[in-house]
Amino acid sequence: MTRREAQEILLSCRPGRERADDPQVAAALELARTDPELREWYEQHRAWDAAVRKGLNSIPVPPDLRWEILAGPKVIKGPAHWWNRRAIVIAAAAAIAFLITLAVVLLKPDRTPNTFAEFRTDVIGTVLRNYGMQLETNNMEQIRAFLDSRGAPADYAVPRGLQQLRIAGCGVLNSQGKTVSMLCFEDTDNRQVWMFFAKAATWQDRPTGEPRVERVISCATASWLEGDSLYVIASETSESSLRKLL
Amino acid sequence: MAGKLDFEVLVDRYYAPLFRFALSLTRKESDARDLTQQTFWLWARKGHQLHDPAKVKSWLFTTLHREFLQGQRRSTRFPHHELEEVPEELPNVPSTLVNDLDGGIILECLGRIDPIFQAPLALFYLEDHSYQEIADVLGIPLGTVKSRIARGIAQLQHVVLRREKRSRS
Numbered sequence: 251m252t253r254r255e256a257q258e259i260l261l262s263c264r265p266g267r268e269r270a271d272d273p274q275v276a277a278a279l280e281l282a283r284t285d286p287e288l289r290e291w292y293e294q295h296r297a298w299d300a301a302v303r304k305g306l307n308s309i310p311v312p313p314d315l316r317w318e319i320l321a322g323p324k325v326i327k328g329p330a331h332w333w334n335r336r337a338i339v340i341a342a343a344a345a346i347a348f349l350i351t352l353a354v355v356l357l358k359p360d361r362t363p364n365t366f367a368e369f370r371t372d373v374i375g376t377v378l379r380n381y382g383m384q385l386e387t388n389n390m391e392q393i394r395a396f397l398d399s400r401g402a403p404a405d406y407a408v409p410r411g412l413q414q415l416r417i418a419g420c421g422v423l424n425s426q427g428k429t430v431s432m433l434c435f436e437d438t439d440n441r442q443v444w445m446f447f448a449k450a451a452t453w454q455d456r457p458t459g460e461p462r463v464e465r466v467i468s469c470a471t472a473s474w475l476e477g478d479s480l481y482v483i484a485s486e487t488s489e490s491s492l493r494k495l496l
Numbered sequence: 497m498a499g500k501l502d503f504e505v506l507v508d509r510y511y512a513p514l515f516r517f518a519l520s521l522t523r524k525e526s527d528a529r530d531l532t533q534q535t536f537w538l539w540a541r542k543g544h545q546l547h548d549p550a551k552v553k554s555w556l557f558t559t560l561h562r563e564f565l566q567g568q569r570r571s572t573r574f575p576h577h578e579l580e581e582v583p584e585e586l587p588n589v590p591s592t593l594v595n596d597l598d599g600g601i602i603l604e605c606l607g608r609i610d611p612i613f614q615a616p617l618a619l620f621y622l623e624d625h626s627y628q629e630i631a632d633v634l635g636i637p638l639g640t641v642k643s644r645i646a647r648g649i650a651q652l653q654h655v656v657l658r659r660e661k662r663s664r665s
Contacts, residue, residue, distance in 0.1 A: 254586075257586055258646050259646075261586075261645065261646035261649050261650065262641075262642035262643070262645045262646040264620075264624075291586070291588065294588060294589060294590075294591065294594070297591055297594050298589055298594050298649075298653070301594045301595070301597045302597065302602055302621050302652075303621045305597050305598050305599045305601070305602045306516060306520070306599055306602055306603075306618070306621045306622055307513075307516070307621070307622060307623075308598075308599055309516050309519060309599035309600075309603065310599075311511070311512045311515050311516070312515075312525065312529060315511060315515060315529055315532065315533075316507060316508070316511055318529070318533060319507050319511055319532065319533050319536045320503075320504060320507060378612055436637070437639065439638075439639035439642070440637045440638050440639040440640075441637065441639030441640055441643060442637060442639075442640060467610065467612060468610060468612045468613065468643070468644060468647055486639075486640050486643040486644060486647070487643060
């Protein structure tokens, strides 16, 4: 275990209350005991943790909030026939939304996307924020058939490292007019690893045949081209862990 | 669970941490107040459907977070290229700086890190939520919770250091 790996493990634990029965945590703690540099960092981290915890938990709360909550139904629910007002508000909001949409559609400049970087941020952002598999199964053949039936590209080859993980399901995304197959795997820490597969576009910044490892949002990613097939693998893990999945 | 006495007990127990969690998400006191009130209002209406008293805390935090996300979806789009990368090297935060941290500074800095990390970090530091509770509240797997906490802390430390550097210059 490297110092950086130990730091990563210890960062996700509550200092002083680490689960020593977890072998990885135990190894990281042992390294923190024997490596002077890591020990110093760990002491600083403990002080940091205590200070942030204390700071956040001592943020003052408005003194009248409790009373307002207890008087809640009166304060929040509004008048008796609130649904009449609500219907008017909804109708007005719908009309405004329609006009805005119309204006946006009519006035929008013809914006052709787009770069590979935007595409990659878009698909990763989608699974990070609104994640949902359309098919949950551990059967790769079912996944391939499902994607194919939805018009999504299904002639992918799963990298050898990724084949070691459990497949959990898949979904179909759309980004920049492109249908994207999304396969979801789970690693031994129950961490999700996504593989996005699409047919390549003529982006100037498209990856090459050699996997390009970069960090995007909170994920380590690897991207590469194989013929006209584009692969992006992403997971909320370190770059070195991701490389092992290729 | 939703009787008057229970409701008051529940408010006394959770309104402060819920408000702080809401403030860490919105960073506006008025919005945090509304979210906290809305959460208890929803509890008053729907809390009786929850049969396991052990899950009250998770229910309240989950509901508040969901209400926050619904508001966000109405008002924001996913930003491109505005997110801060997490450098590989972890910073050393000097003890003098750690000693000066207070709730206001932490909230300010929390608001500058990637939104993906904000809620897990706030829950991690507030109220001693377990990892499983954080996973339940945010609807993400346990491993993801740990990753986000680790990366969120690293990003928060960088932001705190940069803030300090700016205030000195």
